[in-house]
Amino acid sequence: MDVEQYMKTVGRAARQAATQVAASSTAQRNKALLAARDALDAAREALAEANARDLQRGRDNGLDAPLLDRLELTPATIDTMLEGLSQVAALPDPVGSITNMNTMPSGIQVGKMRVPLGVVGIIYESRPNVTVEAASLCLKSGNATILRGGSEALASNCAIAACLAEGLRAAGLPETAVQVIETADRAAVGQLITMPDYVDVIVPRGGKSLIERISREALVPVIKHLDGVCHVYIDEGADLGMASAIAMNAKTHRYGTCNTMETLLVALSEAPEVLPRLAEAYAAAGVELRGCEQAQAIVPQIAAASEQDWYEEYLAPVLALKVVAGLDEAIAHINRYGSQHTDSIVTRDHGRAMRFLREVDSASVMINASTRFADGFEYGLGAEIGISTDKLHARGPVGLEGLTSQKYVVFGEGQVRS
Amino acid sequence: MDVEQYMKTVGRAARQAATQVAASSTAQRNKALLAARDALDAAREALAEANARDLQRGRDNGLDAPLLDRLELTPATIDTMLEGLSQVAALPDPVGSITNMNTMPSGIQVGKMRVPLGVVGIIYESRPNVTVEAASLCLKSGNATILRGGSEALASNCAIAACLAEGLRAAGLPETAVQVIETADRAAVGQLITMPDYVDVIVPRGGKSLIERISREALVPVIKHLDGVCHVYIDEGADLGMASAIAMNAKTHRYGTCNTMETLLVALSEAPEVLPRLAEAYAAAGVELRGCEQAQAIVPQIAAASEQDWYEEYLAPVLALKVVAGLDEAIAHINRYGSQHTDSIVTRDHGRAMRFLREVDSASVMINASTRFADGFEYGLGAEIGISTDKLHARGPVGLEGLTSQKYVVFGEGQVRS
Numbered sequence: 001m002d003v004e005q006y007m008k009t010v011g012r013a014a015r016q017a018a019t020q021v022a023a024s025s026t027a028q029r030n031k032a033l034l035a036a037r038d039a040l041d042a043a044r045e046a047l048a049e050a051n052a053r054d055l056q057r058g059r060d061n062g063l064d065a066p067l068l069d070r071l072e073l074t075p076a077t078i079d080t081m082l083e084g085l086s087q088v089a090a091l092p093d094p095v096g097s098i099t100n101m102n103t104m105p106s107g108i109q110v111g112k113m114r115v116p117l118g119v120v121g122i123i124y125e126s127r128p129n130v131t132v133e134a135a136s137l138c139l140k141s142g143n144a145t146i147l148r149g150g151s152e153a154l155a156s157n158c159a160i161a162a163c164l165a166e167g168l169r170a171a172g173l174p175e176t177a178v179q180v181i182e183t184a185d186r187a188a189v190g191q192l193i194t195m196p197d198y199v200d201v202i203v204p205r206g207g208k209s210l211i212e213r214i215s216r217e218a219l220v221p222v223i224k225h226l227d228g229v230c231h232v233y234i235d236e237g238a239d240l241g242m243a244s245a246i247a248m249n250a251k252t253h254r255y256g257t258c259n260t261m262e263t264l265l266v267a268l269s270e271a272p273e274v275l276p277r278l279a280e281a282y283a284a285a286g287v288e289l290r291g292c293e294q295a296q297a298i299v300p301q302i303a304a305a306s307e308q309d310w311y312e313e314y315l316a317p318v319l320a321l322k323v324v325a326g327l328d329e330a331i332a333h334i335n336r337y338g339s340q341h342t343d344s345i346v347t348r349d350h351g352r353a354m355r356f357l358r359e360v361d362s363a364s365v366m367i368n369a370s371t372r373f374a375d376g377f378e379y380g381l382g383a384e385i386g387i388s389t390d391k392l393h394a395r396g397p398v399g400l401e402g403l404t405s406q407k408y409v410v411f412g413e414g415q416v417r418s
Numbered sequence: 419m420d421v422e423q424y425m426k427t428v429g430r431a432a433r434q435a436a437t438q439v440a441a442s443s444t445a446q447r448n449k450a451l452l453a454a455r456d457a458l459d460a461a462r463e464a465l466a467e468a469n470a471r472d473l474q475r476g477r478d479n480g481l482d483a484p485l486l487d488r489l490e491l492t493p494a495t496i497d498t499m500l501e502g503l504s505q506v507a508a509l510p511d512p513v514g515s516i517t518n519m520n521t522m523p524s525g526i527q528v529g530k531m532r533v534p535l536g537v538v539g540i541i542y543e544s545r546p547n548v549t550v551e552a553a554s555l556c557l558k559s560g561n562a563t564i565l566r567g568g569s570e571a572l573a574s575n576c577a578i579a580a581c582l583a584e585g586l587r588a589a590g591l592p593e594t595a596v597q598v599i600e601t602a603d604r605a606a607v608g609q610l611i612t613m614p615d616y617v618d619v620i621v622p623r624g625g626k627s628l629i630e631r632i633s634r635e636a637l638v639p640v641i642k643h644l645d646g647v648c649h650v651y652i653d654e655g656a657d658l659g660m661a662s663a664i665a666m667n668a669k670t671h672r673y674g675t676c677n678t679m680e681t682l683l684v685a686l687s688e689a690p691e692v693l694p695r696l697a698e699a700y701a702a703a704g705v706e707l708r709g710c711e712q713a714q715a716i717v718p719q720i721a722a723a724s725e726q727d728w729y730e731e732y733l734a735p736v737l738a739l740k741v742v743a744g745l746d747e748a749i750a751h752i753n754r755y756g757s758q759h760t761d762s763i764v765t766r767d768h769g770r771a772m773r774f775l776r777e778v779d780s781a782s783v784m785i786n787a788s789t790r791f792a793d794g795f796e797y798g799l800g801a802e803i804g805i806s807t808d809k810l811h812a813r814g815p816v817g818l819e820g821l822t823s824q825k826y827v828v829f830g831e832g833q834v835r836s
Binding site: 019022023096102104106108110113115117118200201215216219221239242245246248249250253335344357358359361362363364365366367368369370372373374378379380390391392393395396397405406407408409410411412413414415416417 | 660
């Protein structure tokens, strides 16, 4: 069977399964999640064996150490997967709730019912634990899933898929509600993102170039997560103790995450006092600073930032630093150079705080808090399938609700339009 | 200037204007709408003159009568435009509301703020009144707009745009918040839908082929409105008086609208009684019936339906008619042949009504009401930019809220992540 035929078969099966999953009860979907957890727990040996095959092939193919690391399924990784399944089963079911029910002048009552999207395609790279995470969130929200993981994790993903199928079977749901693409052929991705008849949305999880390519070529809507060029702005008159704590946490808590601060903006009035103090703390933490001329004038050890630095998502112990005249310049800088991900102001002034909230065009805008809080768990979503840098549909951390849609429901008593 | 350059200039100006519109007050945007209304009222002569030029060129180019009809700006059309502007000004402002504010275990408060999408591109065909309708809804919801109307209406659209610019100026808003594309070059559309840096969403209004082409080629999200293959299902035990009234209204109230019923499904148990009665009423109304074999067995005058009839959006006095065993077959038929637009069940049974609501995968699902109610005004949205047959972002009638997005807002008091 060629790839196109194979993917269409997978797509058709997913579309059919989606109807059954959408019509299933909350109890049934939770049962599937918990039975899959038990199946994974019982299959630790088979998982380890499949994973060892992937790792061996990876080493033979010369994969680098970080990639092999992400590929490995340790007993601890498996524990986390099991725990994740229990947690998702315990979350409230988003499907079926009816809200905003109002009576219209015609007498009909109109409201909105939350419903699954249908078939969700997930495209990801090496981590096999994403298979469980993504499939469980999609199933909980009433969707069928097609998973396309990295080819280097194929054996591990297939072993995990067998356990998920066991869970689905135990709950009387079709096994095709969760399907792992079983070919390493790259054409499978191209096919998956161009089957609007069978796939309702694509969630790519991976590097910027993967996501950009998928967005460009997809004929199916994509929930994108591009880069996080996040800012903290220390406002005129800010509490400098608070500002320093937030600026340090936003940069140094973790370097490789998308909600890490990449550029610090400081109001001119505060720069002479706060910059030397921060420069010292960053130096102690091993963070390299690249600043504008005004910053260099205050702290001569700071290296010069180039225009490119303002666009940079370092994901590393490097920080761009700019002195600005005040709020207006800060907002203009963020809206120009930022990536509309997460930005925070440290201020005592209510009016300026509210202007920052309104006028910074980012998925998360914060007052007096570290950008590191931009996260599905910290926002109380209970889980996260990704962080959207799009504006349509879902913006910011995407939880179960982002995997659903709302349709209009109308309750009449025989009304006709006159 | 070539088209690409021109469109990029328009796009850049729109992006800049969008920032100013987003930061403007409700009062300012309402003032612009009302001042534009007054400017249009004062410019009736200039509008008539520009419109006459379009009509003359249309006649010279051999446009057909219905197209010339849609192109014409009569005093009554202008009155409707003015009234529309007053109505949109009177609607509540969707922008800025903060909802779902909750305190998290970390102490931060997290909520969602409704914000404009940014720049909305509208692509439409001959009616010049769409220029006012679309621009007013986009402005009210805090967005900048780029309007690409049919080339046959260019003079009329430019005359209208001048009045809208006058309104914007009077309110201290940038005139570039509403821009009409001033070239008839078709390449402008291709450029508009592939500038994600300058355009946030495209709303095409027109025929299916236009919308399909735009969706296929766009690199910007599209709010699609494809066809409406709507169904009414008369359930076992339904009130046949109510059922007949709804079935007649859904088909004959207007033939050319997307929420008009195109296929009627009747439970086998009710068919012998209700079909002869309905066949007579449809015949009296001049509606041609095309039925399945079972329907023909009951009413021999009914023509035979082909497989293709079940997919057809007639937009004409023609109705496909199918006898089904019951609810299961009705739902399966709708989900297979329908276009996920609007479907209604006529029933007395609560359980079956709720199953229909849950399991029919359409933007609007109704109980005991005519499909003709699927409309932004009837749903209380106050206005409508279109009806979405997509699942992501907006589904069903799209009002002001569909032209906005929600961003996360976080209120902290110095919290950092541990």
